[in-house]
Amino acid sequence: MDVKNLSLFPATEAQIKVHRERTFEPWGRGLDLESFCQRDIALGHLPHAAHGRWQVWILAPRENAPTNLDFFCSCETYEREVVVSGKGTMLGYGVASVITPPRHRGKGYARHMMRLLHYILADRRLSSTFPPFPLSEWGAPPAVPAGFGRGIASALYSDVGPTFYQQCGIGTSKDNGWIVKDPEVTIWQVPDDTPLPSNLEPLTEETQEEVWEADAKLIQDEVGGETPTTTFAFLPNRGVANFLQARSFFYEPSTREGGVWGCKMKDLDHTRLSFATWCLDPGREGPQTLLITRLRCSPQSFPTILNAAFNAARTFGLVQVEIWNLDSSLRDVGKELGGVTSMRDDHLSALAWYGEGSVHDVRWRYNEKFCWC
Numbered sequence: 001m002d003v004k005n006l007s008l009f010p011a012t013e014a015q016i017k018v019h020r021e022r023t024f025e026p027w028g029r030g031l032d033l034e035s036f037c038q039r040d041i042a043l044g045h046l047p048h049a050a051h052g053r054w055q056v057w058i059l060a061p062r063e064n065a066p067t068n069l070d071f072f073c074s075c076e077t078y079e080r081e082v083v084v085s086g087k088g089t090m091l092g093y094g095v096a097s098v099i100t101p102p103r104h105r106g107k108g109y110a111r112h113m114m115r116l117l118h119y120i121l122a123d124r125r126l127s128s129t130f131p132p133f134p135l136s137e138w139g140a141p142p143a144v145p146a147g148f149g150r151g152i153a154s155a156l157y158s159d160v161g162p163t164f165y166q167q168c169g170i171g172t173s174k175d176n177g178w179i180v181k182d183p184e185v186t187i188w189q190v191p192d193d194t195p196l197p198s199n200l201e202p203l204t205e206e207t208q209e210e211v212w213e214a215d216a217k218l219i220q221d222e223v224g225g226e227t228p229t230t231t232f233a234f235l236p237n238r239g240v241a242n243f244l245q246a247r248s249f250f251y252e253p254s255t256r257e258g259g260v261w262g263c264k265m266k267d268l269d270h271t272r273l274s275f276a277t278w279c280l281d282p283g284r285e286g287p288q289t290l291l292i293t294r295l296r297c298s299p300q301s302f303p304t305i306l307n308a309a310f311n312a313a314r315t316f317g318l319v320q321v322e323i324w325n326l327d328s329s330l331r332d333v334g335k336e337l338g339g340v341t342s343m344r345d346d347h348l349s350a351l352a353w354y355g356e357g358s359v360h361d362v363r364w365r366y367n368e369k370f371c372w373c
Contacts, residue, residue: 001061004139006109008116009065011056011074019056019074022099029251029282039250046246047239048373052147053079057120059113062139072109073100077121077154078373080240081216083223084152084355085231092234093121094373095156095178114168114177116142121151122170122354130354131171152355153232153362154178157372158348165350178350181364186326186339187289190319194307203262203277205245211264211275212236215296218273223365230355231363234371236294241370244279244293251282252316260315263308265301274301277370278309280316290316292323293370299333306337324349325367347372 011019017037024036031039044054060071075098082092095117100110119141124130133141156178158165165178203211216237223233234240245261262277274297281289290313297305309321326334326341335341349367353359 008142085227093154096373183344183348186341190313194310202260233365248280288318
């Protein structure tokens, strides 16, 4: 079908139901369809998604989009707070669950949907060189619903390699879509026994939010100032970092009651925040893994915090601990403690940039698991 006859639309409730059913096959991870849909509905009421922060989009013919249940493809977006050097706190988006049913694959629909999505999410006033919408090639632009069109960036996590989403460019370009940024992973095998020092405070479902709020303020201070290179980061508060933990409960309900989801160093003079948060990765193929979603600590406190993660992993019956993009100041210590660093071949963190300058030159700080969606 000619792309001029297609556009991007917010999904209706009936279309959201179809989208959920389509995503079940690749991402059900051991749940039945009913449980998977119930999980999705429940997660949609949490702070990271509530009050219009979560949206499903469909690519469909303009003529029948509101009633079309055989739309060509769909995706989800999450509005999130970000901090940008020299600008402070702004809005960005996470993009997730890009799905095309088999009967519609191989026709370029997903690529076109993602190209259109830039024009829904981007605040085009932020860049003097933002490409105009290619009317002659694509027809009329999609309508931008109220509350959208305010982003300086969007991020996604590619399971189809680094090239596809890069080629989903802004306008007709094939090089300025979502660019993979630092897909490093460090993995430790969980030892049989590790000491647990007394100066650690466990973080529970109820006590984590205070840590994430404090961390968000520190990230704002650390990233928000002027720097020679444009620097960007997602913030972990407002439910963003809680999402992965909440998701774990649907696969392992027994972990919710009394579970420990991180640790914090007891700092008597309150001058340094040192902590880690983690979640499960149920249903994943391969070794069962504890995922450190956010880590802030010094090289001196890192062994203690990692030992706490090892203890939690053993409690959950897991065999390895994983973290994305271990801070450069911790890499030598991490290696001494048995960590092996490599490049991921899935969940490749990729960034699209709507501000001044090239996405290739933007530095993504704190590119850790907490902001995955």
